[in-house]
Amino acid sequence: FAAAASRYLASGKPFGSISLLITGDEEGPTNVNGTKKMLGWLKEKGERLSHCIVGEPTSVAKTGDMLKIGRRGTMNCRLTVTGVQGHVAYPAKALNPIPAVAELVGALSDWRLDDGTEHFDPSTLAFTTIDVGNPATNVIPAEARAAFNIRFNDRHDSARLLAHIKDEAARIGAAHGVTIAVHGHASGEPFLTAPGAFTTLLSRVVAQATGQAPTLSTTGGTSDARFIKDHCPV
Numbered sequence: 001f002a003a004a005a006s007r008y009l010a011s012g013k014p015f016g017s018i019s020l021l022i023t024g025d026e027e028g029p030t031n032v033n034g035t036k037k038m039l040g041w042l043k044e045k046g047e048r049l050s051h052c053i054v055g056e057p058t059s060v061a062k063t064g065d066m067l068k069i070g071r072r073g074t075m076n077c078r079l080t081v082t083g084v085q086g087h088v089a090y091p092a093k094a095l096n097p098i099p100a101v102a103e104l105v106g107a108l109s110d111w112r113l114d115d116g117t118e119h120f121d122p123s124t125l126a127f128t129t130i131d132v133g134n135p136a137t138n139v140i141p142a143e144a145r146a147a148f149n150i151r152f153n154d155r156h157d158s159a160r161l162l163a164h165i166k167d168e169a170a171r172i173g174a175a176h177g178v179t180i181a182v183h184g185h186a187s188g189e190p191f192l193t194a195p196g197a198f199t200t201l202l203s204r205v206v207a208q209a210t211g212q213a214p215t216l217s218t219t220g221g222t223s224d225a226r227f228i229k230d231h232c233p234v
Contacts, residue, residue, distance in 0.1 A: 001020055001053075001055055002020060005018050005020065016050065021035065021038055023035045023037075023038055023224070026223070026224050031187070031224075031227070034224070035224040035227050035228065036227050039227060039228065039230075039231055042231075043231070048232075049228075049231050049232040050232055051198055051232055051233050051234075052225075052228045052231075052232055052233070052234040053202070053234070054068075054223055054224060054225045054228065054234060056068070056223040056224075056225070058217070058220070062210075062212070063210055064206045064207075064209065064210030064212060064214055065210075065212060065214055065215060066214050066215045066216075066217050067199065067202060067203065067206065067214045067215070067216055067217070068217055068218065068219075068220065068223075068225070069119065069192060069193045069194075069195065069199055069216045069217070069218060070119060070120070070154075070190065070191050070192035070193055070218040071188065071190065071191060071218060071220070071221075071222055071223065071225060071226060072120060072121075072123070072151045072152055072153055072190050072218060072219075072222075073150075073151070073152045073153075073156070073157070073158060073186060073188050073189045073190040074149065074150070074151055074152075074186065074187055074188050074221070074222050075149070075150045075152070075158045075161060075162070075184055075185065075186040075187070076147065076148075076149050076184070076185050076187070077147065077148055077149075077150070077162070077165060077182060077183065077184040077185075078145065078146075078147045078182075078183045078184075079101065079104060079145060079146045079147070079148075079169065079180060079181070079182055080143065080144075080145050080180070080181040080183075081097035081098075081100050081101040081104070081143065081144045081145070081146075081173070081178050081179070081180050082097060082142065082143050082178060082179045082180075082181070083095035083096055083097035083100070083140075083141075083142055083143070083144075083178045084140075084142060085139065085140060085141060085142035086139070086140045087138060087139060087140070088137075088138050088139065088140055089138070091140060094140040095140075095177060095178060096140045096141075097141065097142070097143055097144040097176075097178050098132060098141070098144050099176060100144075100172055100173060100175075100176035100178045100180065101130065101144040101145075101146055101180075103172050103175075103176070104146070104168065104169060104172045104180065105127060105130060105146055107168055107172065108125055108127075108148065108165065108168065109125065109127060111125060113125065113150075113152065113155075113156065113161075114153065114155045114156070116153065117153050117154060117155060119154075119192055119216075119218050120153030120154060120155075120190070120192075120218050121153070121218070121219060122153070123150065123151060123152040123153050123155070123156060124150070124151050124152075125148055125149070125150045126148060126149055127146060127147070127148040128147050128148055128149060129145075129146065129147045130144070130145070130146045131144070131145045131146070132144045132145075133145075152190060153190050153218075154190040154191070154192055156190070157189055157190075158184070158186030158189060161184075162182070162184040162186075165182055165184065166182045169181075169182050187222060187226075188222045188226035189226070190218075191225075191226065191229040192218065193229070193233045193234060195216060198233050199216060202214075203216070
């Protein structure tokens, strides 16, 4: 990026300006001290961004074979099912949280969120852990936990997804007589830079440099583009 900007500036004065934003805190828990803060500072200074290219590597098999024109949203959720601990010889005096967490895990795993959209693959929900933490073989635990991640396309937003999950948890919790707490945190909402003049220009430049036209895609993880999309096409 720096070399390309240098070569361009050597050819004459640019129309507008070129800025290289090199920041940290992309993968941190809060993401407040990197790109987010820089974008806020630029807005306070009255700087307007027309376009942005994020330097996140997106090639699959060969350099230049893919451009990302959007990203799915991502949300991490934790489930905590609370029952009553007791001895397995007297199960009537206990309230086992495991059947409830098992049913909820099954219900959410079977949830078909959508069939994909024009530019996005189908949304996915994947469980990452189920934990009881009970080393005893003769004790019904008081608590069971599970966690999962949702990667969702532009047919959804995190608030509506979380509301559905909480409704399912309330229904299953009531059926089993247990309490199910749901905690969700979205680190990015889905966005799309619609194919047009900007993407066509980039595709043409990539084809000139690499000899192949890139595929336009929204697959993969997140990047700081999820913050920049509120300011300009990215």
